[in-house]
Amino acid sequence: MTLPFELALRGYDMRQVESLFAEVDGALATDTPVSRAAARDALRAASLRRRFRGYDIRAVDAAIDQRLAALAH
Numbered sequence: 001m002t003l004p005f006e007l008a009l010r011g012y013d014m015r016q017v018e019s020l021f022a023e024v025d026g027a028l029a030t031d032t033p034v035s036r037a038a039a040r041d042a043l044r045a046a047s048l049r050r051r052f053r054g055y056d057i058r059a060v061d062a063a064i065d066q067r068l069a070a071l072a073h
Helices: 014-030 033-045 057-071
Strands: 009-011 050-056
Touching: 009 014, 009 057, 014 033, 014 050, 014 057, 033 057, 050 057
Parallel strands: none
Antiparallel strands: 009 050
16 A cells, blocks of 8 residues: 655554555545444554654644544544
8 A cells, every 4th residue: 555655764553654644544535433333443543653754743743633533523
């Protein structure tokens, strides 16, 4: 999966971010209440590790906020 996040010297673990967004984007695609609720919970509970050469933290945090807003509707 390719996400539109830039790499940073210190950022979020790429595999962890990709896994989280795959789950969330899958829930948005199916649009069932149960999967949307599970995706919201996953986003709220996400504890992303910081790594050397990871995804830009601010960009990922902004995308999480956007996905949470999309799941609220």
